[in-house]
Each structure stands twice: as structure tokens, then as C-alpha cells.
Amino acid sequence: MKLIYKQLFKQVIKDKIFLSLLLLLTMLTSLSFFFVMGSIDGNIKILNSLQNLTANQQLYKSALNSNMILAYTFWLSLVSLSIVVFVMFFYRFFRTNKKQIGCIKTLGFKNSSLQFFFIAFTAVLSIWGAILGLLGGYVLSAILIRANTKTYDVTGLTKSISGFSLVIGLVVSTIIFCIVALLCYGFVRNKEAGSLLAGNSIQNRFPVTLKIADKISRIVPVHKRLSLRIALRKPLSILLLFVSVMSFNVCMILGQSLNISSAKIFNAQTTGHNYEYQIQYQEYKTTDMFSNVMMYIDSASTITINNYEIKCTVSGLYDINALYELQNKNNKLLTTPNAGYVYINPELSEIYGVKIGDILVVTIADEQHQFIVGEIAANAQTNHIYMNGEQLTEILDIPAGSYNGAFSADKLKGGTVTSKEQRIEELNRNSVSNKTSAVINQVTGVLVGIILIFLVLHISFQDNTHDILILSMLGHPTKYIRKLLIDVYLPVLWVVFVITLTPSILLARAIQNSLSVSTNDYMPFGINLFVLIIAFVLMNLIYYGVQAAFSLRIKKIIEKEEITDIIYAE
Secondary structure (H helix, E strand, C coil): CHHHHHHHHHHHCCCHHHHHHHHHHHHHHHHHHHHHHCCCHHHHHHHHHCCCCCHHHHHHHHHHHHHHHHHHHHHHHHHHHHHHHHHHHHHHHHHHCHHHHHHHHHCCCCHHHHHHHHHHHHHHHHHHHHHHHHHHHHHHHHHHHHHHHHHHCCCCCCCCCCHHHHHHHHHHHHHHHHHHHHHHCHHHHCCCHHHHHHCCCCCCCCHHHHHHHHHHHCCCCHHHHHHHHHHHCCHHHHHHHHHHHHHHHHHHHHHHHHHHHHHHHHHHCCCCECCCEEEEEEEEECCCCCCCEEEEEEEEEEEEECCEEEEEEEEEECCCCCCECCECCCCCECCCCCCCEEEECHHHHHCCCCCCCCEEEEEECCEEEEEEEEEECCCCCCCEEEEEHHHHHHHHCCCCCCEEEEEECCCCCCCEEEEHHHHHHHHHHHHHHHHHHHHHHHHHHHHHHHHHHHHHHHHHHHHCHHHHHHHHHCCCCHHHHHHHHHCCHHHHHHHHHHHHHHHHHHHHHHHHHHHHHHHCCCCCCCCCHHHHHHHHHHHHHHHHHHHHHHHHHHHHHHHCCCHHHHHHHC
């Protein structure tokens, strides 16, 4: 048995590029998880043990809970992508080594013995990747801790990873990948040894795909038809190319969007906010205010949208003046809301799909009220909606003209005063936090996208090894072979990039909206042409890197005179 396992091990590690990228992917899956959890576990435990939290500590605790959701969301996403790559690896291994597996079966070895080897190999590979990711994530988590110290002005933060997180990041991921290995053995489990020795393959049994490839190739000029027909004869590779490019695009767009969202939120909370001070009172006041003051009344409320209950603050406005100029998305100044109408914040529109003219159900003082959405206030305060102040005093059953907040050009006595400088500082802190999350998502996502594109192109080029070597034996020059079998993948890559661009943008928007809902933290979606250009350039660099690596491999095979062995191995 040891000799059989040794032989299988030699076969498994032949494709060192594929294995290296698979190890790197499992490491990144673990690293991205422990990078975030290393800054959360110890600090959330300390905060949970405290009975009274300061305002900054409460904000920090909410941020930790949001980041925890992000960590698990990305962990699930990367585990799913890793599963796809494991399936690709085992599918190719069993297809290429079916004769060797058949020989082993003829010697009387049972499926259970062979399954054990592949499960054990997967366990070792994934646990090593997870441990490397754990070490890297633990060290890098200090970056998040420093950012949180600056953002939330808290001290005494610790770097720690809980036992539960270790189980998730090390054990659970390894078990999942081992289950995948077990299922992938199904490619050869029920096949007779004779069938495997005969080399029967399902490849090229589907003439429909060849007909489709022929029809598509007729679109291009005559001198490029043969190359395109050869590239399209393996639809699985093209499908994987679609998945890889789309994943790469989504990661690039999502990471950039998180950066853009920080700037959008900052602009929304400063544009039209012309007051120098915001004053909030614990009790309702009815006395007259000084000049250069805009009074309002705040009340806690809950908005019901489908199955969601969203806690927010409803602000009753008596008038709108130059101190706080509410604007819609077209930068048009809004007037005081009429009774029965509300102005909503952009979050309700972009994340929950509320439109102008919709009926909004708002719970105020434990009673439900219905309002018509009159406008979307683009520069609304975070988690605020606006209604007529006189109507709100009637709902709250308090004297007309009551207020518990004011925007002022001058500093007033009494109440809790927040200056413009303090407000800008708080926005900058939140911007640092959002940008940190953006870096986490973008760096991890882009690396994973690069790995996937590299793998798919590497597989596509490898699939042409047989044809390349035959053409070389027939005396065709390397330039002709490369143009016929390799260069065609670059325009295919361009076409796939263009086709998947719109779906990638829509998917990135859906993912970001879902994150906003799950973390209860509004992240407006944004995109620009620059990130698309960078994605296209980077994708081309990946292609040329794979092409160069594959060309070196072909040259090495020819120099070692292994052409005949590879041809007959197929």
C-alpha cells in the first residue's frame, strides 16, 4: 500500500503550478478570515464584559459586529471559490491518470483505500494553507487594530483569536475540502478497471458543441476561424473562463466601490450642512430661539419594508433655511415637507428599493402611520427621514412648535453641542474604517481573481499541449503554433471581459447592498471608468504571464525529448 500511495503522490504533485495556486488560495481564504477576526475576538469579549460602555465603545462594538459579518461573508465566498478549484484539480487529475487508477484497481485495491489517499492529501494541503493564513492574518490584524484605535478613539485594544474562530478557519474549512475530495473521487469510483485502462473519455462525445463552435467561428475572418474553432471545442474551459473573469471583475468593482462609498457618504454629510453647531436637548422645548437657528424635532421610529424593520430617526422640520439645505439627487433644494409626506434618505431608495410616490409605514410612539414618499433627500443625515414638524407634534401629542434639536450658526448654551469640527472629525474616522474594509475586500478579492484567471488560462493552454507537440514534430515553427493554438485566447479573453462587464457590475451592486443590510451600515454603490481600465490591463498582464510560463514548459518538454511520452499519455 505504501508503494501505491507513493506512486499516487508522485502523480498528484506533477502539476506544481496548479498545486501552488491551490495552496495559495486556501491560504488566502484563511488569511482574510483571521486578518479580521484577530482584531475582533479579544476586543468583543472585553466589551461584552463591561456593564457600561462609553459612546465611542458602543460605536466600536457595533463596528466589530459589522466586521464579523463581513469576515464570515468573505470566508464563505472564498471557500466556495476554493471548492470550484479543488473540483477542477481532481477532475483533471482523474481524467489524465485514469489508466493508472485502472491499473491500481486491477491489483485488487479497493475504492476505500484510494479515497483515503485523496482525502488525506487534501487535508494536508488545506491545513497547511490554513495554518499559513492563520499566522499571516494574526500578524496583519495589527493593522486593523491601529485603524480602529484611530477611528473610534479607544485604547487598550488587544489582538486575539478565539477557539471558535480557530475551529471555523482551520477545522471546518479543511473538513469541507475533504468532503469535496471524497465527492470528486466519484469521477472514477463506479468505473470498471477495464474501462479506465481503455482510456474511455466523455471528451468530444458531444457533437452539438462542435457545431456551435463552427457557427461562432464563421463570424470571424477566414484566417482566424481554425484557431477559434479549436479554442471553442472545449466549452468547459470557456465556461470556467467566464466564471473566472466575472469573479475577477466583481472583486475589482466591489473593492473600488467601497472606496467610492466613503467619499459619497462624506460629501452627503457635508453638502448643504452649513451650520456650525448642532444642539440636542434631552427634553422638548417651546421657548423662542435666537436668529440664525433652524429648529427641529427628533423622534425614534421604525420603518417597515417587506420583512425588514429598520430603526431610524424621524425629524420634524418647521422650515428649511440656509443653515441646512436639503437637496434631492439632482441638487435641487427641497422645501419643508407637507403633511402626509416624508423625505427619505438614499439608503431606503438604493438598498430597500423605496421610490418616490410609495407608501411608507413608519412606527412612531408605538403607533403605525402611513406617509407618501415625496422626495429622496440626497444629503439626509445618516439614518434620518424628514416630515412636517407640526404633524409630528400632533402624533407625539406635544405642544405645537416644540423642538429638541437645532442647527445654529452660533454656539448656544445648554444641551449637547456638536461643532462642525467634531462632526467632520467623526466623518473622517468613519471614512478610515470604510477604506480599511475596502482594502481588505479589494486586495483579497483581486488576488483570488488573479488566481482563478491564471488557473483557467493555464488549464486551457495545457489542454493544447498534445496538439502543440504534434505540430512541433511535423516541423511547424513555434510562431505558427503559438498563433494557431495560444494567441487566440487573448481576444477570447477580451470578449469574455466585455460580455461579463454588465453582469459583474449588477452582481457587485447586489453584494454591496446585501452587506449594507446585514451590517446595518449604509454603503452606497459607486463605479468609475478607471477601475475598469485597471481591471482590463491587469487581466492582460495575467494572460501574458501564463503564456510565458506555458511556453517555457513546452520548450523544456521538447528539450528533454518527452514528446512521445506525453502524446501517448493522452
